[in-house]
Amino acid sequence: MLAVTTLSVPLLAAAAPGTSTGWASSGSLDVTIDNEHVVTGELAKCTADGPYRAQTQGGATGDVAAFGLGESGCGRSGDVAVAQASGHRFEATVLKRYGGPVITVRTYSAKCATSENGSGGEVSIGAVQGIAVPAEIPPNHRIVIPGGAAGTALATVVLNETVTRQPPDGSLVTHAVHIRLFPQGGPASGDIYLGTAACDPFGKK
Structure with missing residues (x-):
């Protein structure tokens, strides 16, 4: 079972509410395998x-995947929203049963x-096994x-x-890692995300 804890301490110094918004989570899973739907929601x-x-101690979702410790922090500094996980x-x-x-x-x-009229993002990924990862990972690097x-596939x-x-x-x-199962159709479908952060400078209309 996946456990999540939320805390009420802001990541940044409290500021008057602005128009910018942001959110982050340490990961999520929403897949269907042999007609069984497995979903975690946004973790931490x-x-x-x-x-x-927010924090999560993680846990396993059957023989699909296992998440470890995760955490996130969000807040504002003036009109700037920041979100990280x-x-x-x-x-x-999950792919092992299909020979993967x-x-x-x-x-x-x-x-x-966020910035005055846009948003910027960054990710970090360390020590991946099972797939080949370049030393420098370009944006939207697809394997x-x-x-x-x-x-x-x-x-x-x-x-x-x-x-x-x-x-x-x-x-x-921005997602650090996005795994999509059988994108062309097959016995399983759905998505697994690791590290998600979303920002919108004009999110509050």
Whole structure:
């Protein structure tokens, strides 16, 4: 069972509410395997409006994945919103049943902050096993794990992922790691995220 603790202490000094918003979580899982739906929700989620800090001791979701200790912190400094989250010792075993690798990530983090008219993000990823990771990870670095039927993929893994709206509105969501199961269809589907941070300079309309 995954346990989450939230604290009411802000990451940054308290300031008058601004228009900017932000939130972060140490990870989440939402997958369907052989018609069984497994979902965790956002683990250790914080927001710039509170809860300002959160922690999870982690835990296993059957033979799908196991999350280790995770934490997050959010807040504001003036009109600037900041959100960050980190986690430790993640292991995904879900692909093993299909002949794929066990993926482990020792440490990871994601952070974002708003500016006057936009947002910026950064991630860190340490000691990954089960897939080949370059020493310098470019934005939206995509890895395909082969082995599905008729040449399809068992999964894709995106490292240092940034998602922005179209047309751009200054907001962004950044994920340290994003695992998508059987993106072309197969016996499983869904997504696993490690380290998520989202910021919007104009979030409060």
